[in-house]
Amino acid sequence: MEFKKYLGPITHLDCSHVDTINAHRLLGQQAHAQIHKTLAKRLDELGSVKRVTAQIRQARRYRRALENKLQSPDLDEIVKLAIGAYLTSLSAWAEGAQLAGHCHAFLLPAVDGLSVSATDLAMFLQEDETGCQTGVYRERDGSVILWHVEEDVEESPGQRFDQLRLFSFRTHGGQVATSFIYPDLLPGPTFAWQGGNFVQAVDTLHIRPIDSNDAILPNTLAWVGLYLGTQTTREALAKCLGPFQGGYSLTAVFKNDGRVSVEKIEYANHMVTAAALEDSPGSTLFQTNVLSNPSLPIGAQEQASAESRAWNGARYARTARFMRVIQKSEAALPLVFWMLQSRLGGESAYSNQDVKAYLICQMKPQKTSVWVGAGAPMPDDNLLTFEE
Numbered sequence: 001m002e003f004k005k006y007l008g009p010i011t012h013l014d015c016s017h018v019d020t021i022n023a024h025r026l027l028g029q030q031a032h033a034q035i036h037k038t039l040a041k042r043l044d045e046l047g048s049v050k051r052v053t054a055q056i057r058q059a060r061r062y063r064r065a066l067e068n069k070l071q072s073p074d075l076d077e078i079v080k081l082a083i084g085a086y087l088t089s090l091s092a093w094a095e096g097a098q099l100a101g102h103c104h105a106f107l108l109p110a111v112d113g114l115s116v117s118a119t120d121l122a123m124f125l126q127e128d129e130t131g132c133q134t135g136v137y138r139e140r141d142g143s144v145i146l147w148h149v150e151e152d153v154e155e156s157p158g159q160r161f162d163q164l165r166l167f168s169f170r171t172h173g174g175q176v177a178t179s180f181i182y183p184d185l186l187p188g189p190t191f192a193w194q195g196g197n198f199v200q201a202v203d204t205l206h207i208r209p210i211d212s213n214d215a216i217l218p219n220t221l222a223w224v225g226l227y228l229g230t231q232t233t234r235e236a237l238a239k240c241l242g243p244f245q246g247g248y249s250l251t252a253v254f255k256n257d258g259r260v261s262v263e264k265i266e267y268a269n270h271m272v273t274a275a276a277l278e279d280s281p282g283s284t285l286f287q288t289n290v291l292s293n294p295s296l297p298i299g300a301q302e303q304a305s306a307e308s309r310a311w312n313g314a315r316y317a318r319t320a321r322f323m324r325v326i327q328k329s330e331a332a333l334p335l336v337f338w339m340l341q342s343r344l345g346g347e348s349a350y351s352n353q354d355v356k357a358y359l360i361c362q363m364k365p366q367k368t369s370v371w372v373g374a375g376a377p378m379p380d381d382n383l384l385t386f387e388e
C-alpha cells in the first residue's frame with residue numbers, strides 16, 4: 001500500500017524576527033484562507049442559529065475564565081504573563097486571519113447584545129483536539145529519544161489542511177519556539193520545541209464533558225507550556241490552570257542540571273496525573289489516545305469505547321514489541337526511524353495514511369537534534385533537520 005503525500009513538503013514560517021504578538025498576526029494572515037474554510041465547515045455542522053449562539057457563549061466563557069485567572073492572587077506572575085500573552089496572541093491571530101464578521105450563513109451579528117467578534121470566533125476554533133501517538137526512550141548514555149506521529153482523519157483530502165506548516169516565534173525570555181501547525185489552531189497541541197532545551201508532544205484523550213464556568217481549553221495549556229518551556233513543569237501548569245473542558249496527554253523532554261529528563265502528564269477536566277521516565281537505560285513511556293491507567297481516579301473522566309480501547313491497546317502492544325528489539329541494540333536512533341516507517345498493524349501502524357507529519361528528537365546533555373517529516377514516514381523522506 002502506497003501513500004500519496006498530497007500536501008507536499010512542509011513550509012516553515014519563521015516569524016522569530018518579530019515579537020510574539022506580531023508573529024501570530026502573521027500566522028493568521030498566512031493561513032487565513034484555510035482558517036475561513038474550517039470555520040465555515042464547523043458552523044455548518046452546528047446546523048442552527050441556536051447551536052451557534054451556544055458555542056459563541058461558550059467561547060466567551062473560556063475567555064472570561066482566563067481573564068479571571070489573571071486576577072487570582074494564587075497564580076504565579078510568570079503564568080499570568082503567559083496567559084496574557086496567549087489572549088493577546090489569539091486576538092492578533094484572529095485579526096490577521098480577518099475573522100471579523102465571519103459568522104458565515106447564519107448572519108449572526110450579535111449574541112446577548114454583543115457583536116460576535118473575531119476573538120469570539122478564534123476561541124471557538126480552539127475547542128478542537130487532535131489525535132496522534134508519542135513515545136520516549138532512554139539511551140545507554142542517558143540521552144532521550146522522543147518520537148511523535150501527528151494523525152488527522154480527513155473526510156476528503158485538503159479538508160483540514162491546505163499545506164503543512166511549521167511556525168517559529170519568540171517566547172518568554174527570548175527563546176525561539178517551533179511548532180507544527182493545524183491551520184485553524186494556535187501552536188502547541190501537536191509537536192513543538194523551544195531551542196535545544198525543551199520539546200513537547202501532545203495526544204488527545206477522550207474525556208467526558210463537564211459543565212463548569214471555570215473550565216478552559218486543553219489547547220490553552222499546550223500553548224502556555226510551549227511559551228514557558230523549562231520555566232515551569234506541565235504538572236504545575238495543569239494544576240493551577242484547570243479545570244479543563246476535555247483533556248490531553250502531554251509529554252515533555254527537557255534538560256535539567258546537566259541531564260535529560262522527561263515529564264508526562266495526563267490532564268482531564270479537573271484531574272491531573274504525572275509520570276517521569278526512569279533513569280535506567282532502555283526505560284520507555286508511550287501514549288496513544290486513551291488514559292494510561294484507567295484504574296486510577298482520573299479514569300472516571302474517560303469516555304472511550306471498548307473498540308477504541310482495543311484499537312489503542314493494539315498500538316501499545318505493537319510498540320512494546322519494537323521496544324524489546326531496540327533495547328537489545330547498541331544504537332537506538334536508527335531503529336526508531338525504522339519503527340516509524342513500519343506498516344505493521346495496517347491502518348494502526350506508525351506509517352499510515354492519516355499521518356500528516358512526524359517528529360523524532362534526540363536530546364543529549366550537549367546537543368539536541370530534531371528531524372521533521374511530511375506525511376507518513378518513509379525510508380526515502382527528505383527530512384527537515386534542526387540542531388541546537
